[in-house]
Amino acid sequence: MTTSPELPTAAERQPAGTWAWMVATFFGAGRLRPGPGTWGSLGAVVTWRLVAPFIAPFWQPSAAALYAAIALVVGVPAATRVARELGKEDPSFVVIDEVCGQMITLIGAPLGWKSLLAGFILFRAFDIVKPPPVRSFERLPEGIGIMMDDVAAGFYALICMRILLHFRII
Numbered sequence: 759m760t761t762s763p764e765l766p767t768a769a770e771r772q773p774a775g776t777w778a779w780m781v782a783t784f785f786g787a788g789r790l791r792p793g794p795g796t797w798g799s800l801g802a803v804v805t806w807r808l809v810a811p812f813i814a815p816f817w818q819p820s821a822a823a824l825y826a827a828i829a830l831v832v833g834v835p836a837a838t839r840v841a842r843e844l845g846k847e848d849p850s851f852v853v854i855d856e857v858c859g860q861m862i863t864l865i866g867a868p869l870g871w872k873s874l875l876a877g878f879i880l881f882r883a884f885d886i887v888k889p890p891p892v893r894s895f896e897r898l899p900e901g902i903g904i905m906m907d908d909v910a911a912g913f914y915a916l917i918c919m920r921i922l923l924h925f926r927i928i
Contacts, residue, residue: 774839781836781854788851796882798853802829802860803878810869819866826861826912829854830905838901848896848904855908859885862912867919876928880918884911 774782783789790797806822813821833854840852863881867873884892885908892914895906922928 774836774843778836778839781832782840782849782852784853784857788853794851794853795856795885798856799860799878799882799885801853802857803864803874806861806864807869807874818869822861822865822867826858826865829858829861830909833858833905834901836901837904841900841904852904855905856881856885858905859908859910859912859915862909863915863919865916867923872928873919873923876922877915877919880915881912884914889914 780786784798784801787797787801788794802825806825810818810821836854837852841847841849860878860881863877864874867877888896888907888911892907892910895910896903898906
């Protein structure tokens with residue numbers, strides 16, 4: 759990864775802060791190997807599966823959307839701070855973007871293992887392949903660019919999930 763001309767020099771860098779590191783790495787999931795993005799996505803699926811049964815079924819789609827929105831709103835500044843501290847455009851261990859995109863994929867999905875697995879696979883596939891125009895969102899500045907390509911991949915995966923569910927494939 760290259761250093762963006764907008765990023766501060768080593769002398770200008772400020773520590774991101776513990777909150778930014780905790781959010782950006784999704785409480786350390788981004789430090790796991792191999793494939794930190796996969797671990798971030800898995801963390802989103804697992805936390806959703808643990809929390810969602812305590813939410814009335816009628817409210818689950820709204821709660822999943824809220825989870826994704828919170829990840830986006832908190833993730834942009836956290837990812838920006840961590841990227842600035844390191845002088846990197848998109849550090850691989852910043853996985854809050856995967857959490858956000860994964861939750862977008864799961865909006866309205868049943869809590870059964872088949873739909874959760876399908877959503878996980880679909881999101882990871884779109885996040886890795888980055889079909890047009892997903893890749894172009896990476897060019898946005900700092901945390902916005904880190905987050906928005908995964909948001910777009912999440913929407914592609916959400917559309918596919920809705921099709922699979924509509925035709926009762928999963």
